[in-house]
Amino acid sequence: AATEPVRAGSQHLIHTTxxxxxxxxxxxxxxxxxQTSHHQTRVDTTFDHFHDLYxxxxxxxxxxxxxxxxAVANRPEVVSLAGGMPNIADLPLDVVGDAxxxxxxxxxxxxxxxxxxxxxxxxxxGICQVMSVEGIDADPDDVTVTCxxxxxxxxxxxxxxxPGDVVMAESPSYVGALNTFASYQAEVIHVGMDEQGIDPQxxxxxxxxxxxxxxxxxxxxxxxxxxxxxxxxxxxxxxxxLVEEARHLDLLIVEDNPYGLLNxxxxxxxxxxxxxxxxVVYLGSFSKTFAPGFRVGWALAPRFVxxxxxxxxxxxxxxPPVFSQFAVSTYLTHWDWRKQVRVFIDMYRERRDxxxxxxxxxxPEGTTWTRPSGGFFVWLTVPGGLDSAAMLPRAxxxxxxxxxxTAFYADGRGQENIRLSYCYPTxxxxxxxxDRLAGVMRRELDI
Ligand code: PMP
Numbered sequence: 001a002a003t004e005p006v007r008a009g010s011q012h013l014i015h016t017t018x019x020x021x022x023x024x025x026x027x028x029x030x031x032x033x034x035q036t037s038h039h040q041t042r043v044d045t046t047f048d049h050f051h052d053l054y055x056x057x058x059x060x061x062x063x064x065x066x067x068x069x070x071a072v073a074n075r076p077e078v079v080s081l082a083g084g085m086p087n088i089a090d091l092p093l094d095v096v097g098d099a100x101x102x103x104x105x106x107x108x109x110x111x112x113x114x115x116x117x118x119x120x121x122x123x124x125x126g127i128c129q130v131m132s133v134e135g136i137d138a139d140p141d142d143v144t145v146t147c148x149x150x151x152x153x154x155x156x157x158x159x160x161x162x163p164g165d166v167v168m169a170e171s172p173s174y175v176g177a178l179n180t181f182a183s184y185q186a187e188v189i190h191v192g193m194d195e196q197g198i199d200p201q202x203x204x205x206x207x208x209x210x211x212x213x214x215x216x217x218x219x220x221x222x223x224x225x226x227x228x229x230x231x232x233x234x235x236x237x238x239x240x241x242l243v244e245e246a247r248h249l250d251l252l253i254v255e256d257n258p259y260g261l262l263n264x265x266x267x268x269x270x271x272x273x274x275x276x277x278x279x280v281v282y283l284g285s286f287s288k289t290f291a292p293g294f295r296v297g298w299a300l301a302p303r304f305v306x307x308x309x310x311x312x313x314x315x316x317x318x319x320p321p322v323f324s325q326f327a328v329s330t331y332l333t334h335w336d337w338r339k340q341v342r343v344f345i346d347m348y349r350e351r352r353d354x355x356x357x358x359x360x361x362x363x364p365e366g367t368t369w370t371r372p373s374g375g376f377f378v379w380l381t382v383p384g385g386l387d388s389a390a391m392l393p394r395a396x397x398x399x400x401x402x403x404x405x406t407a408f409y410a411d412g413r414g415q416e417n418i419r420l421s422y423c424y425p426t427x428x429x430x431x432x433x434x435d436r437l438a439g440v441m442r443r444e445l446d447i
Contacts, residue, residue: 057185060182080424081420082401084228084421086291086376086424087423087424090347099334100330102330107326114318114322115325117311117313118310123296124141124143125329127145131300133261133268134257136271136300138273138300141306142300144299144310144313145296146296148295149283149284150180151297152299153254159308159309161181161186165215165216165218166187166188166210167221168220169190169221171190172379172417173190173221174223174229177221178410193232196234196237197224198242200244218252220254222234222242222255225257225259225260225263226374226376228259230377231377232379236269236270243279243280253276254283255281255282255283257282258284258288279302288344294324295321296320350427354427355422355434359380359434362434362435364383364445366384376422377419377422377423379418380420384416385445388415391444394443395436395440398439399436400433400436402420403420420437
């Protein structure tokens with residue numbers, strides 16, 4: 001995923017923020033261990049001459065444990081089931097290359113100029129066509145183009161959240177979103193979830209409790225399709241109940257949907273946006289269906305929200321990169337992108353199946369896991385007594401890496417959970433990795 005870039009072999013990825021370094025909270029631990037002892041690592045200001053000057057909101061900025069993991073997990077001998085990188089090896093690079101050459105030849109100067117703060121009209125048209133596959137009927141004028149959906153998350157939080165405001169989120173929820181909410185000093189309250197998605201009753205109770213306590217609840221953040229990290233998809237019935245409940249509570253929904261088209265077992269389910277156009281800000285991305293490197297995502301929002309998003313985008317970047325937008329729209333017109341998505345689906349299905357059958361074969365008794373119908377991730381619940389964060393360094397010594405569940409909660413939960421990704425390694429490597437992980441767990445459990 002976006003917060004999980006991979007740069008093989010760099011031991012310095014823990015130190016990701018310029019001018020800010022991190023260190024272990026306990027000096028007897030390696031940085032790697034300390035990453036896993038808490039959901040994130042504190043900033044070390046010992047040698048930072050400017051540390052009194054930083055805005056309070058930067059105190060909420062912490063390094064992603066996932067990113068830190070890559071320092072070790074990317075050694076070739078380690079099977080990494082930790083990252084969320086899409087596997088784009090099947091992309092037709094020759095077609096992309098031809099399209100880019102043509103783009104530069106025919107309108108290179110325009111592609112390299114400043115553009116619209118809202119995003120170029122032609123890609124907003126293309127985005128509406130992509131969304132129509134999921135039953136969304138949208139006007140290009142309601143779309144704001146962003147640098148990946150990660151920036152859409154940032155802009156949405158920026159326009160809605162003051163310090164102390166509340167964002168409701170699934171439990172567990174996407175680590176990159178949790179970091180964004182933290183960077184605006186928003187409080188995250190996790191809502192109960194079962195295998196059908198968010199429990200509307202839990203949402204009602206949590207929102208009412210927060211409001212009774214005088215808190216301002218700004219929106220519900222949800223990933224209805226193949227959630228990162230749980231792999232859970234909301235059932236259609238649950239979506240209707242959720243949309244109804246949100247309306248009843250007068251609560252805005254932010255629907256984050258990067259994996260919707262990667263349904264491995266059937267047609268995409270209806271989006272929350274299509275059920276409730278006036279009350280949903282929908283976030284989309286080309287990162288999983290095309291390529292993350294172009295950094296093109298978007299927000300589809302009701303008109304007044306869209307106006308503020310564009311103002312926020314202009315103040316953040318002036319305009320999203322025109323070159324990337326033209327590149328993506330040229331790809332959409334030069335290539336049968338729907339067929340390409342089907343190629344991706346077949347590849348991910350094989351990997352998902354390899355992981356599920358390896359889990360069934362190897363996992364110690366008492367372990368349970370989700371069975372995703374799409375996306376990239378499986379969510380494990382390990383037997384009592386195991387601490388997934390504490391176990392990670394030993395797993396890496398045994399040449400397998402995963403993401404501890406603690407990364408996906410703002411409140412310290414998740415010790416008994418593990419996120420495994422099947423998107424990047426080959427089926428064979430997935431089988432080896434799951435076998436190794438099961439071995440580590442058995443050793444820890446002494447069985
Ligand atoms: N939301 C979710 C749920 C994700 O998994 C990711 C990528 N890991 C993003 C948003 C951000 O993706 P991008 O910025 O590449 O569109």
